[in-house]
Amino acid sequence: xxxxxxxxxxxxxxxxxxxxxxxxxxxxxxxxxxxxxxxxxxxxxxxxxxxxxxxxxxxxxxxxxxxxxxxxxxxxxxxxxxxxxxxxxxxxxxxxxxxxxxxxxxxxxxxxxxxxxxxxxxxxxxxxxxxxxxxxxxxxxxxxxxxxxxxxxxxxxxxxxxxxxxxxxxxxxxxxxxxxxxxxxxxxxxxxxxxxxxxxxxxxxxxxxxxxxxxxxxxxxxxxxxxxxxxxxxxxxxxxxxxxxxxxxxxxxxxxxxxxxxxxxxxxxxxxxxxxxxxxxxxxxxxxxxxxxxxxxxxxxxxxxxxxxxxxxxxxxxxxxxxxxxxxxxxxxxxxxxxxxxxxxxxxxxxxxxxxxxxxxxxxxxxxxxxxxxxxxxxxxxxxxxxxxxxxxxxxxxxxxxxxxxxxxxxxxxxxxxxxxxxxxxxxxxxxxxxxxxxxxxxxxxxxxxxxxxxxxxxxxxxxxxxxxxxxxxxxxxxxxxxxxxxxxxxxxxxxxxxxxxxxxxxxxxxxxxxxxxxxxxxxxxxxxxxxxxxxxxxxxxxxxxxxxxxxxxxxxxxxxxxxxxxxxxxxxxxxxxxxxxxxxxxxxxxxxxxxxxxxxxxxxxxxxxxxxxxxxxxxxxxxxxxxxxxxxxxxxxxxxxxxxxxxxxxxxxxxxxxxxxxxxxxxxxxxxxxxxxxxxxxxxxxxxxxxxxxxxxxxxxxxxxxxxxxxxxxxxxxxxxxxxxxxxxxxxxxxxxxxxxxxxxxxxxxxxxxx
Numbered sequence: 221x222x223x224x225x226x227x228x229x230x231x232x233x234x235x236x237x238x239x240x241x242x243x244x245x246x247x248x249x250x251x252x253x254x255x256x257x258x259x260x261x262x263x264x265x266x267x268x269x270x271x272x273x274x275x276x277x278x279x280x281x282x283x284x285x286x287x288x289x290x291x292x293x294x295x296x297x298x299x300x301x302x303x304x305x306x307x308x309x310x311x312x313x314x315x316x317x318x319x320x321x322x323x324x325x326x327x328x329x330x331x332x333x334x335x336x337x338x339x340x341x342x343x344x345x346x347x348x349x350x351x352x353x354x355x356x357x358x359x360x361x362x363x364x365x366x367x368x369x370x371x372x373x374x375x376x377x378x379x380x381x382x383x384x385x386x387x388x389x390x391x392x393x394x395x396x397x398x399x400x401x402x403x404x405x406x407x408x409x410x411x412x413x414x415x416x417x418x419x420x421x422x423x424x425x426x427x428x429x430x431x432x433x434x435x436x437x438x439x440x441x442x443x444x445x446x447x448x449x450x451x452x453x454x455x456x457x458x459x460x461x462x463x464x465x466x467x468x469x470x471x472x473x474x475x476x477x478x479x480x481x482x483x484x485x486x487x488x489x490x491x492x493x494x495x496x497x498x499x500x501x502x503x504x505x506x507x508x509x510x511x512x513x514x515x516x517x518x519x520x521x522x523x524x525x526x527x528x529x530x531x532x533x534x535x536x537x538x539x540x541x542x543x544x545x546x547x548x549x550x551x552x553x554x555x556x557x558x559x560x561x562x563x564x565x566x567x568x569x570x571x572x573x574x575x576x577x578x579x580x581x582x583x584x585x586x587x588x589x590x591x592x593x594x595x596x597x598x599x600x601x602x603x604x605x606x607x608x609x610x611x612x613x614x615x616x617x618x619x620x621x622x623x624x625x626x627x628x629x630x631x632x633x634x635x636x637x638x639x640x641x642x643x644x645x646x647x648x649x650x651x652x653x654x655x656x657x658x659x660x661x662x663x664x665x666x667x668x669x670x671x672x673x674x675x676x677x678x679x680x681x682x683x684x685x686x687x688x689x690x691x692x693x694x695x696x697x698x699x700x701x702x703x704x705x706x707x708x709x710x711x712x713x714x715x716x717x718x719x720x721x722x723x724x725x726x727x728x729x730x731x732x733x734x735x736x737x738x739x740x741x742x743x744x745x746x747x748x749x750x751x752x753x754x755x756x757x758x759x760x761x762x763x764x765x766x767x768x769x770x771x772x773x774x775x776x777x778x779x780x781x782x783x784x785x786x787x788x789x790x791x792x793x794x795x796x797x798x799x800x801x802x803x804x805x806x807x808x809x810x811x812x813x814x815x816x817x818x819x820x821x822x823x824x825x826x827x828x829x830x831x832x833x834x835x836x837x838x839x840x841x842x843x844x845x846x847x848x849x850x851x852x853x854x855x856x857x858x859x860x861x862x863x864x865x866x867x868x869x870x871x872x873x874x875x876x877x878x879x880x881x882x883x884x885x886x887x888x889x890x891x892x893x894x895x896x897x898x899x900x901x902x903x904x905x906x907x908x909x910x911x912x913x914x915x916x917x918x919x920x921x922x923x924x925x926x927x928x929x930x931x932x933x934x935x936x937x938x939x940x941x942x943x944x945x946x947x948x949x950x951x952x953x954x955x956x957x958x959x960x961x962x963x964x965x966x967x968x969x970x971x972x973x974x975x976x
Contacts, residue, residue, distance in 0.1 A: 264871065264975055265968070266333035268881040272324065272863035272928075272942065314934030321930065321940055326863060328918060328945045329953070330908060331885040332966055336974075338884075339451055340951050341372070341905070342443060343962030345391030346454075351463040352392065355384060355437035356961050357907040359512035359841075360894035361520045363578050368448070370898065371460055371578040372905070373520045374441045374963065375509035378529070379434050380913040381556045383948075387917075387958030388433070396433055401426040402553050410552030413545040414562040424562070427549055431562045435466030438507040438559075440522050440585070442578045452903060452965045462581040464574075466507035466530075470563060476584070477503040477574065480644045482737035483539065483589030487569065489734055492540030494697060497566040503587060504565060506574050510616070511760060511841065512894075513599035515575075516634040522574040522585075523596035525616055531560035531567035534698030537690070537722055539738030541568040542697045568741050573599060573613065575640060588643040591625050592664070592743035598761040600770060603634040608812045609642040612770055614758025615744055619688075619783020621752045622651040622761075622772065623743070624661055626812045648740060650752035653820060655788045659807075660817045662750045664739050666719035666732075670712050671751040673786070674705045681787040681797045688783055690721050690745045699745055701781065718746055748783070756785035756803070759855065762842045766872070770807040773839040775855055776800050776826075793825060793832025801826030801837040804852075828861075830931050835880060837862045843895040848872045849975065851883075851904070853892040858914070859944075861928045865891050867906065871975075884966065887950035887959075889913045901973045904966040912948030912959035920955050922946040 312320065330338050346353035354376030361373040389395050404423050405412060417424040444458035469476025479487060479501050486492075488500040510525035527533070532542035544565065549558040560567070572587035573596055591599075597616035603609055609627040614620060626649065627642040649661035662668060678685035686701035687708055692715075702708045715721050722742070724735040739746045748754075756777035764771055777785045777798045784798075792799030804824035810816040827833020840855035850870040858864060867884040871877050883904075886892045890911040897904055912918065926942045948959040968974060 263875050264869075264881070265972070266335060266883075268869075269331050269333055269866075269883065269885055271866055271882040271885060272326070272861065312933070314932040314936055317932040318936070318938045321932075322938065323941045323943075325943045326888070326945060328888045328911075328948050328950055330887055330906075330950070330964060333883065335969055336966055337969060338906075338964040338966045339453075341445065341452060341963045341965050342374075342454055343391075343951060344387070344437070344960045345393075348441070348443070348461050348463060349457065350461060351436060351465065353443070354439060354441055354463070354465070355379060356909050357963055358510050358893045358909055359522065360896045360905050360907055360963065361512060361514045361578075362445075362896050362898060362905060363514070363518055363520075364899050365444075365579075368446060369455070370445050370447075370452075372443050372445050372963070373512075373522075373576075373578050374443070374907070375512055375522055375894070376438050376441065376465075377510050377909070378508060378526065379437065379556050380910045381551075381554055382914070382916045383910065383912045383959055384434075384437070384556075387960055390958060391960060392433075396430055397426050398430065398551070401430055401551055405551060410555070411548040411550035411558065413548045415545065415564070427551075428562050430551060430556075431549065431559045432467065434556060434559055435505065435507065437465075438509070439463065439465040439468065440506060440509055440574070440576065442581065447898075449971075451967045452898070460578060460581055462578070464506055464576065464585055466505040466559065467563065468505045469502065470504045473502065477506060478584050478586045479503055479569070479572075479589055480586050481589035481740070482733050483568075483587075483593070483741055484737070485730065485733045486539040486737040486741060487566075489538070489540070493536035493538050493695065494540035495543045495566055496540065497564055497569075499566075503569045504563070506570075506585065506587075507559070508570070509574070511597040511599065513601055515601050515639065516603045517637045517639050518579065518635075519575050519577045519637070519640060521599045521601070521611075522576070523599055523613070524571050524574065525595045525597050527567070527570040528595070529557050531558075531565050531570050532697075533567060533571070535568050535738075535742050536697045537694040537738065538725070538734065539568060539722075539741035541566040568593070571595065573611075575643065577637070586640075586643075589737065589740050590643060590646050590648055592623055592648045593741045594623075594744045595620060597757075597759045598772070600761040600763050602763060602768075603631045603639060605631055605634065607631060608646070609639060610809075610812055612761045614755070614761055614772065616757050616759050616775075617744075617782065618757065618778045618780050619748075619754035619785060620758060621744065621747045622755055622758050623747075624649045624651070624809075647814070648743065650743075650747035650750060651818075652751055653753040653786065653789045657819055657821055658817060659753075659820055660815060662747075662752055663814055664718070664743060664746050664750060666717065666722070666724070666735055666739070668718045668750050670715050670717060670721065670749045672708065672712070672749050673751060673754070674708050675703060676705050678784065678787065683779070683797075685779060685784045686781075687748070688745070688781075689749050690742060694721070694723070699782075715749075718749060721749060722746070753786045753789060754783050756790050756799075759840045760842045762844060764806075764848070765844050766848045770809060771842055771850070772805045772807060773842050773852070774803045774805065775838050775840055776802050792827070799825075799827070801833055802839045804839055804842075830935075836866070836868055840891070841893055841895055843897070845897050845904075845975070846899070846901040847975065851895050852880075853895055853906075855891050858889050859926070861930070863942075864888065867892050867895065867904075869975075887911045888918070888945050888948040889915060890948070890950070890961075897974075901975065902967055902971070904974060905963060906966065907961070907963050908950065909961050911950040911961065915947035917958050918945055918947035918949045918955060 358375040532546035573591040576585035594615040611625040627646040787797035838856035893907040
């Protein structure tokens with residue numbers, strides 16, 4: 221509980237270490253490859269932050285509690301306390317654990333171990349020459365310029381309506397007409413297609429004011445950092461500072477984004493089946509920027525994930541977009557959706573992977589269409605001399621797929637900026653996993669057979685899950701759900717190849733290019749049709765720097781009308797088909813040839829240890845530090861036994877190998893995102909996203925009591941009373957002050973590397 225000890229064999233597998241040889245077998249090669257030795261024989265230099273014990277049997281019972289419970293507060297333990305009375309927790313017996321953990325307090329703070337500190341680097345609303353630091357920071361990428369200066373790239377994902385509305389005036393310095401707009405839309409059900417309003421309609425003006433403000437808080441940002449004796453700080457007024465927001469290029473076409481690859485031919489086609497925005501290949505803005513990655517040549521890839529909240533996702537057979545009216549603008553006090561509607565944004569231009577160069581603030585960002593259009597989250601890049609460029613990515617949805625891009629050209633020098641041209645030709649593939657631990661890549665091309673997974677594959681696991689495919693009426697946009705194998709067989713008889721679903725308008729090269737563009741634009745449904753495996757929200761992919769494996773975080777299994785993960789592949793410790801706590805997988809890929817095969821193995825299972833899990837729940841972002849240790853952050857809702865979202869270290873070698881150590885716990889209702897490190901491993905950067913998202917501003921010392929049923933080390937169940945703040949005031953800590961997302965830099969007080 222002071223350190224959550226996971227099953228050693230499982231963790232050694234996760235870190236790519238043979239269980240038979242143990243951690244010692246990896247010490248010499250690890251230190252040989254990484255001279256810092258931070259994962260060597262010495263014990264780690266910190267006592268882990270104490271996470272709430274993950275042993276709940278049932279959902280917590282809640283009740284309201286007033287502030288000022290002084291006698292109880294003085295006696296109870298605090299989540300994140302560094303020390304326990306007497307001896308470390310790992311030495312406590314069951315009775316002592318019950319005594320220590322019978323009552324516990326949660327704090328609205330970012331908790332790190334003793335001997336470390338977290339410095340706020342930037343937060344929502346900070347002024348930049350090209351705008352402001354955006355809302356809900358997510359993925360982070362650090363690009364060194366010198367030994368003491370670096371560029372930090374930041375994704376700004378989405379708007380949390382409650383905390384954004386409460387804090388906008390303080391963060392930005394101006395007021396928004398949110399209340400009048402909500403009142404004006406109330407009689408219309410909270411939403412409207414803005415195209416139906418006259419240009420001078422006061423309602424349209426209110427909508428555009430709010431939508432522009434929200435879009436300005438989304439997208440991508442770049443700031444410069446400088447390192448001194450007190451760690452990293454923001455260098456104001458840097459020539460590298462940049463914002464690419466949700467409307468970049470709308471009023472100044474020179475700031476528009478570009479598109480590479482086959483989808484550009486779809487955007488510029490003059491006779492589409494669906495909506496045309498009139499901009500050709502130009503793209504206005506980027507938003508829903510969630511995960512990301514860096515390339516060996518120093519550019520950053522930013523993943524557009526849940527774009528479907530702001531523009532229509534469904535497309536026609538030729539790849540053209542649905543009309544903006546399909547996603548009307550909505551503001552009802554709890555939802556702020558359809559931000560693209562007032563500006564006529566074409567939905568097929570969002571859901572891409574965006575590449576930009578932080579060192580070139582005037583160079584246009586590019587959406588690479590050969591990486592596919594879907595709800596992008598993860599991305600990992602492999603660039604080896606003499607081989608194709610390979611990129612792995614995942615689609616964060618129930619039943620989303622794992623993808624691989626293979627370039628047509630070969631890498632010569634992995635550090636050459638010209639490698640960006642390799643994104644322009646190649647093929648996109650989706651993974652089909654088999655229950656025996658094998659798998660193969662399916663090319664998403666016109667000649668690929670239509671061989672989807674049938675509904676009967678789910679029926680044997682006890683539920684009805686229709687197969688979702690491109691609509692059988694190819695004059696309509698979107699998808700169709702087929703509930704029976706018989707319906708599916710009739711569909712496959714009619715549409716035998718992807719070329720039948722996405723027909724070419726001619727035999728010339730331009731028509732074939734548009735056909736491939738349509739497949740890429742509709743990549744998720746095309747992958748469904750090709751028989752790719754549905755996955756449980758693949759939220760990150762990372763390359764193990766020691767052995768080259770692909771490590772994948774699958775956050776949670778679930779199902780909805782759009783799909784489900786494959787229960788033959790993804791199940792709980794007792795075969796549960798909808799395990800909610802997530803997995804980590806290792807995938808050993810073959811070569812980059814067409815139809816190549818791979819091997820996969822599940823190496824970590826989220827959930828409570830007594831249920832067969834490893835102690836954390838819902839793994840999300842992954843990161844390897846300079847010594848090859850794996851770091852992991854979680855993505856889950858609060859209010860259950862696992863407590864606030866947290867950051868974990870899984871040491872690769874040394875005395876702590878085979879354990880998961882809680883390194884940080886986030887403030888209330890937040891998610892910790894985007895872990896990354898400086899070159900010497902002195903600093904861990906984390907994004908603190910959406911604090912107070914559910915309850916909003918914490919007033920006074922408002923808190924609630926939660927009752928949790930736990931199991932101690934001896935197997936005896938006991939009840940825990942947990943005191944939990946209602947809402948958040950992070951990072952200020954001032955009661956009544958709105959919370960703000962922000963980026964922190966965590967370092968040791970003595971200036972040494974994090975783990976030396």
